[in-house]
Amino acid sequence: MRLCRSLNDYPEAVIDAAKSMPTAYPPPHEKVWCIMGNELFGDGVGKTVSPELYAADVKKLRNIIDKLYRGNVSRPSLVAPDSFYDKGRKEIPRFLDASGKSVDVITRHIYNLGPGLTETKDLISKVLNRSYAQNEIVHYKYLQNVLKEHSKTSAWVGEAGGAYNSGHHEVTDAFIFAFWYLDQLGTAARYNNQAFCRQSFVGGFYGLVDADFNPNPDYYGALLWRQLMGSGVLLVDIHGGVNEIRAYAHCQRSNNGGLSLLILNYSNSTKYLLDLNLLGYSSPGNFTTGEKCQEDECLTSSKASSSEVRLEYHMSAANGTVTSRIVLLNGQPLLVTPSGEIPTLSPVKVNSTSPISLAPLTYAYVVIPNANAPACTTR
Template sequence: MPASLLRVVLLWMLASSVYCGDTQSTFFEELKTHIVINTSRVVATLDETFLCATLDWWPSSKCNYGSCPWGHAGLLNLDLGNPLLERTLAGLAPFTIRIGGTLQDLVVYNVGDHISTEPCLPFVYNASALFSYTGGCLPMEKWDAMNELFKKTGVSVAFGLNALYGRSKSSDYNVVGPWNPSNAANFIRYTHDRAYPVTAWQLGNELLGAGIGKVVAPDLYAADVLKLRNVVDEIYQGDTTKPVIVAPDSFYDVGSKEIPKFLKSSGPNVVDVVTRHIYNLGAGVTETNELIGRVLSRVYADNEAAKYKSMQSVLQEYPQTTAWVGEAGGAYNSGHHQVSDAFIFAFWYLDQLGMASRYNNQAFCRQSFIGGHYGLVDANFNPNPDYYGALLWRQFMGRGVLVVDVINGTNDVRAYAHCQKDKKGGLTLLVLNYSNTTKHNLDVSLLGFSTPTELHNYRKLLADEECEAASCHKNTEDSSGSLRLEYHMSPANGMITSQTVLLNGQPLQITPTGQLPTLSPISVDSSSPISLDPLTYAYVVIPNAHAPACLVD
């Protein structure tokens, strides 16, 4: 194990013992940390439906490492009439559901010619078959019921189509021959004619580059996507808006050539959105302590940040194309119970949301909304801790993304700031404390820097030990008599593997009548520091920030 990772694991083990008792333990070190938010301009403007999660096709027979965590969470088995499903979806609206996953490239749609030529068969486990399953069919009655739910809850849909339909598959890893779009075209027309809320059509899942079962060459994939583009353009011809075309929903590493080759082969005005998947923490079977160490590791976060930056560099040559994170579960093969469904995973998930928005990704799709050990909600539709982190993001993180600089001698604190949702001039700050031993007292400066030199000079000023707060912190907000709203999130009983989260010390739970709980802040004088306990995070809303970049629509 690398020394840096070993240190993180050892720190987590210490945190486990500390958090068995009082989370406000008096022997925590305290450190003053400066956070500088550049309020002069936004560096990215997000779509309203940036928040996204997946619904997958896995049947109840899907198992990993002796655990079978999918139950009735798969699309064909999901209880669409459950009132808690409706409420949890509606709570995140406007919200995107990405329908897809490994088995999407086996699914046929029981519409058009398929009805008379082939039976509509369920998935059947077969260890020797592609993706270990045969069958897979979507009845239109099920599709109708899904869309009734989506319309009722304000959900937009990004639908992943079967890219292997009707094509030859060689005996090795490669796919040969063209994609047959006939079944997809019938399905798209059926969807269009009923005005279902599909705003994106995707083609294929993890078929480009490091595929999981089969690989399609970039030039062949580009030809397939052009067919999809033509189908969508024809069916939606004359409509005011039409869905975007999304591909390749594959993995991406810095310097890899498959996505650039695919985009070059596609040509202009074909691919609207390039998507990649993120499972950077490794397999769900990874031992608990080590996996938590990876969640808290700056190394893993920095490696992923490099991929975000690299993808933006690739897309500079294709200005008509934007980036999404199309599927992100952190730990592949269904996640890890009491890590990816627990409080600690906010330090991966919210950090990824922050990075994705900072690097101008227009959607981030969490794997999953329900299913596996990484759902935003559990098998009974009760919210897991990350659901509430997403809910606070939805309520307070607006479309405009600001640059944040954290200035101290450690890498413990990560911070992201957006214009406040639905409040001109306001802003919201998300801060996460990755230390298990240090309480950070955060001084926040809201400043407008027109040049990098100005920021550099300000950093030097803050580093001066003789610098007095009165002369060093020139906030643009009028803080006299002004209040900010703080939402501090911590684990129940101080256990970072807990599946119950506390908001300002109170547990968040579904009410006896089946409603989502009220998210109540504490009001704090804006001139005082933000106190962030070890291994906790907070959303801090500053309505009276008067941020220049947030005063415009």
Template sequence: MGLFIHLFIFVVCFSTTLGKNVEHAELVVDSTVVLAETDENYICATIDWWPHDKCNYNNCPWGFSSAMNLDLNHPLLSKAVEAFKSLRIRVGGSLQDRVKYDMGNLDYTCHPFAKGDGLFGFSEGCLNMSRWDDLNNFFMKTGHKISHREWGGDWNFSNAHDFMNFTISKGYQIDSWEFGNELSGKGIGAFVGAEQYAKDIINLKAILDKLYKNFHPKPLLVAPGGFYEKEWYDKLLEVSGSNVVNVITHHIYNLGPGVDPNIVDKILNPLHLSKVSTTFSSLEQTIKKYGPWASAWVGESGGAYNSGGRHVSDTFVNSFWYLDQLGIAAEYNTKVYCRQTLIGGNYGLLNITTFVPNPDYYSALLWHQLMGKGVLSVESSASPHLRSYAHCSKERAGVTLLLINLSNQTSFKTSVQNTASRIVVTIEEISKRKKTFVHHLKEAVSWIGVKASDVYIYREEYNLTPQNGDIRSKIMLLNGDPLILTSDGDIPSLAPVHVNTSSPLSVDPLSIKFIVLPNFIAPGCK
């Protein structure tokens, strides 16, 4: 019996190996010019207002993650955000339009959100200033850039005015003030017409100019924080006028409701992932035509709406969607991309009870550390299942590639060419001609941009896979090692493997790989 079992396992493994396909592909990176550019702090995460009893589909995944009650003293929370060195945080969410600020002049007692008959089934919520002090102390300690939201609509600005004035008096640094949440177009729960919205934005701009008249630079005015509808967004910019709105924000949940049983299929479907390009392209055209002074941000995106997909949004498979959308958004001049959420819901970067990072946290951190502002064009001969993106490397010379393999059967072997020289990176064909590496290193001087000498030319690889091959695993592997907290409870270092450039560049099925090419000549990145 034992012999039969061992033989069976061998046959199964052998058959699976034979079943895998290998596809050869060529990537051509145009390094001569930057296609688009992101902000230095492209990666952003949100802290929402939802209370612990916010539930969807008989699941209540928010815990104590609200701006009102998040444990700001939890050591892992600080460590997780400090790892970014500078992380943009957006404070706000669906209940933003129901927030009041306790400035000592309210005619009722300040209470947090509670179940009730109001918007989304909750009462108004009140933020007291001692909590605002705590939040800002945390932000300053951990090096955040803060975006905060205000009410949009038939706007009584007195409470917000007092709140902003208090913020200034305490010396709190706010990077941007955003007006409203999901009130554009048909709205979510409530809506405001574009013309009314524009008039209220003009009032807010006047308030910001007055309160911040001695500040340089002034905080950005951001709006509308809703789902993109072309006519509404066009009208908003047209009516509000030149240099009023600094940033146009929109929200994206292109995976549908969190309860959808087909979320994983959507994530692994390249055609579905590419559909969102239409939205990014249309918004880019809206800004060019009606607001060329403004830039585009994704103000909120969690993949699946209604708190995300349970046992999906907090697992490895979600990084296929997340990193792919970061890549697409950047190609359309999106300056900032805010992930819903830092913590809270099923889509949080951190677990709501333990604060331990989920796989997407490490994906975000790797992007933040490796991908620079300059976006480069990539042409690929591969099937659509291999998603490819290229950026100038961050704070160093060279180029960084992001390759995402959505196929569960096909492994891709790729060569990378540079339009500046058309020299093949992997030097795979050169090896076949049986010439020495050093000899062909000298031939490749125009690609690597260094003196031809007997030096070790390498690339850095960050290969991301799920633990035990389970794409719904909550443990991500980096170059085969699990990304878990150190024995001291610290965020693990994200170290690459150094691979000789003469080695073939391959991407296994259902894996993600960042590749840093430090010697790649990129005139457009200078």
């Protein structure tokens, strides 16, 4: 992602922005996003301004960009306001009405777990408490409904670290945080957000990599998402009264007709046996049924035979310690090679008729390459 030169956090600076903007634009094949401001209205931090003032300066910036890129079909997208806002707040509708067609992307921030200074056990409890995720879904839905009246404007999560004040060591940089981060990725896609910007790639305790550029566990979760989950999003319906399983289904990336699923087990004690029930493959449709299983049952595969296989990537914490910064893929630790290379992320092949066994506090990506899902098939 490439950003325009910083204009300062305060939108009034746009008045003199033309003096600091580049005199030439990058080659047409490069995509440019111009992001203006940071947490300047709604529940902002520090100084806030009215939506109407913000919109007026956004329109000035739009005019500057259009002049610089006149004649170029690949003009930069203008992104704003990068702030907090909740259901029922009127700032975003007012901002959109006042800015007209100047804004291409509406962004918001997510730090719904509170300060990173929270005690470790309390912050982990928040990560696993589904009420925090459910409350955030309300805000996703609200923004989705607002943007229905502004069809040319898309939604992004512009900054999301879960816990502000730089996160929390052994939580936001540990295996356990996948149950916040990956769940938010799935939810954002479900409600038509086109991008999700993790706070941060490097820096603080919520970076995807540490200060020495060693990957934290969420780096590998994000990498698998990027490799496996395509842009087509399908609805998952979980039956059997299971509240501890979260699941997301997408068309498989780069494989026509394939399906990819992300499944997370929030229970700290129960292993689940999951049967896939692909009902029509429509979007939306029902995808999974879940039932509790006994330890010996979870290890028993279906007796049905099939030549079809699915690919499974089971992710767990080293030694079962959820505060660990070492993540296991199918039981093997993911470690950077001596030459500094990211390890290969290899799945296990499983008979497609067998149930998915998901251990407590683990998650898995499951790929069905030969699903031939009509919703994921290009004709």
